[in-house]
Structure formats: structure tokens, C-alpha cells
Amino acid sequence: MKDTEGYVTADGRQIGGVLMEMRNITLRFGGVVAINGISFDIREGEIRAIIGPNGAGKSSMLNIISGFYTPSEGEVLYRGERRPAMKPYEVARMGVARTFQNIALFEGMTVLDNVMTGRLTHMHAGTLSQALWFGRARDEEMENREKVERVIDFLEIQNIRKTPVGRLPYGLKKRVELARALAAEPSLLLLDEPMAGMNVEEKEDMSRFILDVNDEFGTTICLIEHDMGVVMDLSDRVVVMDYGRKIGDGVPDEVRRSQDVIDAYLGVPH
Amino acid sequence: MLYRTAGQFKTSYQADQALFPVRQDAILLGVILIFAWVVLPMTASEFAFQTMLIPVLIYALAAMGLNILTGYAGQLSLGTGAFMGVGAYACYKMVTLMPWMNPVVAILLAGVFSAGVGVAFGIPSLRIKGFYLAIATLAAQFFLVWLFEKWAWLYNYNASGAIQVPNLDMFGLWVSGPQAASVTQYYLVLGVVTLMTLLCINLTRGNLGRTWKATRDMDIAAELIGINLMKSKLTAFAISSYVVGVAGAMYVFMWKGAAEPNVFDIPLSFQVLFIAIIGGLGSILGNFLGAILIVGLPVALNLLPNALGIPISSATVEHLNVMIVGALIIFFLIIEPHGLARLWALIREKLIVWPFPY
Numbered sequence: 001m002k003d004t005e006g007y008v009t010a011d012g013r014q015i016g017g018v019l020m021e022m023r024n025i026t027l028r029f030g031g032v033v034a035i036n037g038i039s040f041d042i043r044e045g046e047i048r049a050i051i052g053p054n055g056a057g058k059s060s061m062l063n064i065i066s067g068f069y070t071p072s073e074g075e076v077l078y079r080g081e082r083r084p085a086m087k088p089y090e091v092a093r094m095g096v097a098r099t100f101q102n103i104a105l106f107e108g109m110t111v112l113d114n115v116m117t118g119r120l121t122h123m124h125a126g127t128l129s130q131a132l133w134f135g136r137a138r139d140e141e142m143e144n145r146e147k148v149e150r151v152i153d154f155l156e157i158q159n160i161r162k163t164p165v166g167r168l169p170y171g172l173k174k175r176v177e178l179a180r181a182l183a184a185e186p187s188l189l190l191l192d193e194p195m196a197g198m199n200v201e202e203k204e205d206m207s208r209f210i211l212d213v214n215d216e217f218g219t220t221i222c223l224i225e226h227d228m229g230v231v232m233d234l235s236d237r238v239v240v241m242d243y244g245r246k247i248g249d250g251v252p253d254e255v256r257r258s259q260d261v262i263d264a265y266l267g268v269p270h
Numbered sequence: 271m272l273y274r275t276a277g278q279f280k281t282s283y284q285a286d287q288a289l290f291p292v293r294q295d296a297i298l299l300g301v302i303l304i305f306a307w308v309v310l311p312m313t314a315s316e317f318a319f320q321t322m323l324i325p326v327l328i329y330a331l332a333a334m335g336l337n338i339l340t341g342y343a344g345q346l347s348l349g350t351g352a353f354m355g356v357g358a359y360a361c362y363k364m365v366t367l368m369p370w371m372n373p374v375v376a377i378l379l380a381g382v383f384s385a386g387v388g389v390a391f392g393i394p395s396l397r398i399k400g401f402y403l404a405i406a407t408l409a410a411q412f413f414l415v416w417l418f419e420k421w422a423w424l425y426n427y428n429a430s431g432a433i434q435v436p437n438l439d440m441f442g443l444w445v446s447g448p449q450a451a452s453v454t455q456y457y458l459v460l461g462v463v464t465l466m467t468l469l470c471i472n473l474t475r476g477n478l479g480r481t482w483k484a485t486r487d488m489d490i491a492a493e494l495i496g497i498n499l500m501k502s503k504l505t506a507f508a509i510s511s512y513v514v515g516v517a518g519a520m521y522v523f524m525w526k527g528a529a530e531p532n533v534f535d536i537p538l539s540f541q542v543l544f545i546a547i548i549g550g551l552g553s554i555l556g557n558f559l560g561a562i563l564i565v566g567l568p569v570a571l572n573l574l575p576n577a578l579g580i581p582i583s584s585a586t587v588e589h590l591n592v593m594i595v596g597a598l599i600i601f602f603l604i605i606e607p608h609g610l611a612r613l614w615a616l617i618r619e620k621l622i623v624w625p626f627p628y
């Protein structure tokens with residue numbers, strides 16, 4: 001099948017076969033059609049962006065991928081196989097990690113503990129072993145702590161390790177949330193507006209982290225972003241949504257030149 | 271300088287994960303353990319054993335059980351008293367049906383029954399939250415106490431309707447019933463509570479603890495990062511109820527000696543809840559601080575005025591106690607929701623930098 005072939009990006013990275021495919025997805029909330037018959041795919045190793053005006057249905061799409069919403073119609077294929085209806089935690093265990101448009105950290109826990117929760121899907125010690133802090137539980141705690149420390153170093157948040165998350169400023173919270181998702185070592189990373197509400201400097205940092213994650217760990221990334229400059233710089237391919245429909249799909253240059261997209265999104269300030 | 275941490279660098283994550291990363295904490299704990307295991311039992315009077323030492327430990331354990339559910343996993347319960355009752359009745363049935371059974375084993379097994387009942391009554395938590403869950407646990411409270419009254423098999427058809435703790439021995443030493451010495455019972459309770467505390471500390475600082483806290487702080491995000499909420503909540507109910515049940519069994523077998531069904535009614539649930547709140551939700555240490563305060567306050571109110579030569583009636587003491595506890599609850603709920611444990615943490619932080627705050 002052609003799906004397994006992939007392509008080479010402008011900057012020379014080899015992109016693999018289809019990791020996740022959305023086929024004819026429709027999502028309704030009562031009378032509201034949030035997503036209307038959309039198909040697109042996410043390929044192994046690429047940075048895929050979803051853009052569109054407010055209310056276009058972007059977050060809803062991520063929620064479908066992460067199993068939080070079940071599509072009214074259509075199907076999700078994972079590595080070419082139809083994914084049955086799954087609970088969000090089951091999807092997470094398949095290797096899908098995400099961040100949220102409105103930060104969803106565990107406010108009562110420290111940064112370290114928050115990032116450690118990202119490793120939950122990799123820890124399997126039984127209750128007794130944990131209660132005794134012996135054997136498998138202790139080994140797992142040690143191994144996973146080391147992995148988490150690497151993520152903490154990578155995102156340069158060493159000095160706030162022991163700080164309760166509730167006390168952090170917005171920009172750092174966003175970064176901790178990324179750390180928690182990265183700690184899971186996901187095969188697919190979903191980022192819902194990772195740069196929303198950030199200043200230019202913070203945005204630059206975040207862009208660099210996203211590129212580094214993709215580059216160093218080969219993580220496939222699907223992100224939603226409003227800042228067009230950022231999207232054009234970061235992403236390999238872009239899906240454009242408007243009122244629940246797909247109005248564009250392709251490499252950034254292509255999408256930028258499409259008249260539909262200009263009319264619906266780029267031309268209209270919001 | 272008392273709490274100086276300079277020079278104590280962590281060279282590995284293992285060292286950082288040790289129970290007491292700061293040496294002074296370990297020393298302080300050592301002192302407390304020596305007091306609890308050696309000094310107090312050697313010097314305490316019968317009165318001190320019965321009014322302070324034994325009840326403080328048992329109440330602290332019950333509050334610890336509740337704290338796992340409410341403070342760590344965020345599921346409010348108003349049925350702690352009834353779950354203590356399940357432990358007590360289960361223990362009673364076991365030792366009367368199987369008199370050869372080791373009493374400590376019976377106490378530890380009794381918790382298994384309350385864990386089972388706890389899980390059954392925890393199932394609604396999968397659907398309902400907060401206030402409504404609290405009401406559901408209150409229903410469990412009423413139902414169980416009603417069952418303790420009506421199901422005569424539970425109290426072996428005694429005419430009094432109460433359970434009476436038999437004389438039980440372990441290796442030739444009386445450990446429960448009228449024959450048992452307070453010091454023996456104290457050591458048994460202390461052993462069980464020490465063990466349970468250690469297990470609870472480990473559970474709450476590890477993976478399960480993080481799972482519970484994530485469930486408490488934001489359940490939707492918890493599920494999206496891979497937590498099975500049902501499993502998280504039900505393990506919290508199971509482990510919490512187990513600990514509460516063990517505390518309940520000891521409450522009757524190691525302290526009261528006998529119990530009527532209404533002992534396990536709502537006032538007991540609230541007393542344990544108050545200990546957890548005043549001590550600090552989401553803390554293990556807090557349960558002990560809260561228990562010392564709640565158990566010790568009426569004792570102090572009885573003793574102090576007399577020692578100072580101020581005559582004060584026992585009814586007044588009762589009223590004073592209720593007023594002070596009420597004021598404390600309000601204070602902690604509004605000013606310091608993390609309770610005495612947080613106050614201690616603040617003092618400790620100050621001591622670490624003292625006398626050079628910069």
C-alpha cells in the first residue's frame with residue numbers, strides 16, 4: 001500500500017507510514033455539528049498541525065484521537081487497523097499522550113510528581129510490593145525517576161522540581177504539562193495550543209522544545225496552534241478546519257496559497 | 271541551625287527518595303519512636319494508657335484510613351464509624367467462631383471484611399462526586415449501624431445486643447478482655463499502628479499515591495494520561511476501609527472492651543473526620559497530630575482547671591470541648607486546609623534556614 005511509503009520533508013527528514021488515520025469523522029453535540037465528515041492522516045515522525053478559526057472543531061478532533069469523545073460517524077485507524085471504541089486511559093496506554101488547551105495539571109502535587117504521573121502507564125508493580133517499597137516497586141520508582149529527570153533536564157525545569165504546581169506562572173505550567181506528556185514516551189503526542197497566552201520569548205522556547213522532541217526522539221506530533229508564523233515554521237503538513245469541515249490539507253506553503261484557506265481563515269482577523 | 275541541611279547533598283535519586291532526605295527528620299523520628307516504644311510505656315499510668323496513649327494511636331490509625339480516601343484520593347466519606355464497626359464485628363465473629371485464632375491475626379483479617387464492604391459502598395463513587403458521594407456514604411453509615419442492631423448473629427444473640435470482648439491470650443499473655451494489662455494492649459496497638467503507618471507512607475509516596483492524587487486533583491486529566499479511574503477509586507476505598515476496619519477492631523478489642531451498635535454511629539465518623547481535617551488532609555503525620563489534639567483536649571480540660579484550683583463541672587468541660595473543637599475546625603477549614611501537618615511543615619522550613627533567613 002502507498003500508505004507505508006512516506007515522504008521526505010523540505011528539511012530532509014524521512015517521514016514514515018501512516019500512524020493514525022481519521023476516516024470520515026463526524027461529531028455531533030445535539031444539534032451542533034462540531035466535526036463534519038473529516039478525513040486526514042498523521043504519519044510517523046511528522047509534525048502535523050491543525051489550524052482553523054475559533055470553534056472550528058480542532059480541540060474536538062484531538063479529543064476524538066485521545067478517546068475522550070467517540071465520533072458519531074466514521075472511524076479511527078491506528079497503524080492501519082480500525083481502533084475499537086476505547087476509554088481515554090486505554091488510548092493513553094497505547095502510547096498517545098497530550099496537553100490541554102486549558103492547562104490540566106494536578107495542582108496539589110509538585111512538578112516532579114506531576115511529571116512522574118506521566119510514567120504511570122509504564123509502572124506495573126503490585127500494591128503489596130508498593131506498600132513494602134520493595135522489589136519491583138522500588139526498582140520501577142528508581143528507573144522511572146531517572147527517565148523523568150532526563151525530561152526535566154531536557155525542558156530546563158530542574159530548579160522548580162519540588163515546587164507545587166499551583167504556585168507556578170502560566171508559561172511554566174505549560175512547560176510542565178509538556179514534560180508530563182513527554183515522560184510517557186508517547187508514540188503520538190497531541191498538543192492543544194501549546195503556545196497560547198505566551199510571550200514571544202516563551203513561544204520561541206516552546207517551538208524549540210517541540211522541534212527538539214521530534215528531532216531527538218522521533219516523536220510524531222499533532223498540534224493545534226493559532227499563531228500562523230509558528231505553524232508555518234514548525235509543521236510538516238497542515239490540516240485546515242472551518243465550521244467542522246476540512247478546507248485545506250498539505251504542506252504549509254501549499255495551504256498558505258489556497259484561496260479557500262485565505263478566505264476562511266488567514267484573511268479574516270478574529 | 272537546628273535543622274541545617276547544608277552539607278547534605280543528594281548524590282543519587284535513590285538518596286533523594288529515601289524516607290528522610292533531611293537527617294534531622296530521621297533523628298526526630300528516632301526520638302519519637304524511643305518515646306513511644308520505651309519511655310512512655312515504662313512511665314505511663316493506667317489512666318494515661320486508657321485516656322491518651324491507646325486511644326490516640328487507634329484514632330490516628332482510623333484517621334489515616336480516612337485520609338487515604340479523602341485526603342489522597344479526594345473521595346469524601348462520612349461513614350468511617352460504620353466501617354470501623356464492620357472491622358470490630360468481623361473480629362468478634364472470628365474470635366468467637368474460631369477461639370484458637372491468634373488475636374492479632376484476627377484484627378488484621380478483620381480489615382479484609384471492611385475493605386470488601388468499603389469497595390461495595392464505593393461503587394457509587396464511579397458515578398457521583400463530592401456532596402452526593404458524601405450522602406451515599408452517609409446512607410452506608412445508617413444502613414450498617416442498623417444492621418449491627420438487627421442482625422443478632424453478629425453479636426452472637428447476646429441479650430444486651432452488645433459485643434463483649436472475650437479474654438484472649440497470645441503466647442500465655444492476656445491481650446484482650448478484662449484480664450489484659452494496659453501495657454500489653456498498648457504494645458500490640460503500637461506494633462500494628464507502626465506497621466500500618468509504614469505501609470501507608472509507602473503507598474502514598476509511590477505510584478498508587480500519585481494515581482490517587484491525580485484522581486483527586488483533576489479526574490478528567492487523570493483518565494487522559496492513562497489512569498483507570500474505577501480502579502484508582504476502588505483501590506482507595508479498599509485500602510482506606512482496610513485500615514479503618516483494623517482501627518475499628520482495635521478500638522473494641524484493645525481499648526473499649528465492649529461495644530453497642532450505636533458506638534459506631536455518626537459521632538464516631540465525625541470525630542475521625544475532624545482528626546483528619548485538623549491534622550491535615552493529604553498527610554500521614556497529620557493524623558497523629560490531630561488525634562493527640564482531639565483525644566487530648568477533653569483530658570486536658572478536665573485536668574488543667576483542677577490542677578490550677580479552678581473548680582469546673584464535667585458538663586462545662588464537655589461544652590468547652592465542643593466549642594474549641596468547633597472553632598478549630600472552622601479555623602483550619604478557612605485558614606489552613608492542610609491542617610497541623612502544614613503548620614509543622616512551615617515551622618520546619620523556618621528551622622532549616624534559622625538563624626539566617628537568607
Ligand SMILES: Nc1ncnc2c1ncn2[C@@H]1O[C@H](COP(=O)(O)OP(=O)(O)OP(=O)(O)O)[C@@H](O)[C@H]1O
Pocket residue numbers: 029032033034052053054055056057058059060061101
Ligand atoms: N462537550 C461539548 N458539548 C457541546 N458542544 C461542544 C462540546 N465541545 C465542543 N462543542 C462545540 O463544538 C464546536 C467546536 O469546538 P472546539 O472546542 O472543538 O473548537 P476549537 O476549534 O478547538 O476552537 P478554539 O480555537 O476556540 O479552541 C464549538 O461550536 C463548540 O461549542
Ligand SMILES: [Mg+2]
Pocket residue numbers: 058059060101
Ligand atoms: Mg480548542
